[in-house]
Amino acid sequence: MTRKSPAQTSADAAAITRASRIVTAQITAVAALIVALVVVVSVIYVVRQSAPRERLEKPPPGQTRIYVDAQTVLAALVIVGVGAIILASLLSWLIARRAVRPLGDALRMQRTFVADASHELRTPLTVISARVEVLKQDLDAGEDPGENLDELRADVAALGDVITDLLLASSPREDTAEPYAVADVIEPAVDDLRLLGTPRGIRLNVTIEPGISTRVPPATLRRSIVALVDNAIAHSPDGSSVEVSAVTAARGRFALAVTDHGPGLQGIDRYRVFERFAHSDAGSTREGFGLGLALVRDLADRNGGRIEVTDTSSSGTTFTLTLPTG
Structure with missing residues (x-):
């Protein structure tokens, strides 16, 4: 599930509520003007007909005439008019909420894309x-x-x-025309990230089973690798190592595992680390996971895969990304 920071959620809700109120006020004003016009015309008519000639004439034999008090009719018109305005206001509020909902969705998508x-x-x-x-x-x-x-x-x-x-992330997933070897993407991506580990003496070790191929877009696979390895480097002690491996899994899939030798997950459930802006309890060595792992989960879902924490302890943590082979 996509999560936003409390500040962003509050700002979005305030913007949607403000827009709803403006639309409601405009629709209610127009409706009130129409109702008021109808009531005024009706009042004028009733006043002019309050003393009809027929009332001064004796009704013919066999006929019965019913006369309604003008004040009663006027009161009824006023009540009906006020009720109509109130009903129009409520309906306007409901319609406005539905009308601005797409704007809220668009705002949320914009914030998500920027983040x-x-x-x-x-x-x-x-x-x-x-x-x-x-x-x-x-x-x-x-x-x-x-x-x-x-x-x-x-x-x-x-x-x-x-x-x-x-x-292209919001578009339906399309398989590449031809499968490619995952090693052609994994190895260059990890080689680039060595530049981030070298200053801290962190070694990146790669093991890839030969013959694994996939149709997952190369850029998507690279983004996933970069996010997982970058997360592992960030939470590894100086002078340690990060292991990256890719092996064939069951049901036409392959498993990409990234293991660090940090203190493990502390103060946060292993399932919540994939939520946006998830944070561990105060005092934990892993203070926050930001967006990286949430993005990997989104990429995995979009391409028919999954990401999970397969092991965590005081000796380190292993994240395993499973994707379809090609």
Whole structure:
């Protein structure tokens, strides 16, 4: 389930309520004007007919005439008019709520996209920044920057793929034309993330079973790997390692496991870590999980897979992403 921060939820609710009130006030004003006009016309007519000639004449034999008091009719008209205005106001409120609901959904989608894009672009930009720093060191040392330039170009291309995948995230999933080897995506993604682990002495070890292929869009798989490995690095102690493995699973699927050697999940249920803005209890080593794992869950759901915590203890945590093979 998608969750927003309390501040965002309150702001959205206030905006929707304010819009509903404005629409309700406008519809009620128009309805009141129409009802008032009808009542005024009716009152004028009743007043003019309050002393008809027929009342002064004796009714013919066999006929009975009923006369209604004008004041009673006027009172009834006023009551009916007020009731109509109140009813119009209530109906206007219900109609307005339904009318502005799509606006609330659009606002929520906009906030979600901005938050997702901000999170998804953070790690690739950090990798590019680290790559530029390595390139600068090569240039200062008089070394050939060709290899790092090629890697930097590949990082920029991967960033473009992430942006494209974000834009297509709301569209129905479409399989790629041809299956591809998952190793072709996993290994380059992990290699880029080594730049983030090296300053802290964190090693990234990759093991991939040969022959695994999939039709999941490459950019989607890369986004999932980056989010999981980045999360593992963030919660790993200095000098430790992160294990990334891909093996064949049952029912035409493969399992991508990412294991860190941190303190494990503390103060939060293993199922809640995939909720947006989920936080552990105060004092926990893992203070927050933000959007990364929630995005992985969304990507897995969109492509017929699943993400779960398969192991957690004081020795570390393993997240396993299961996706269809191709």
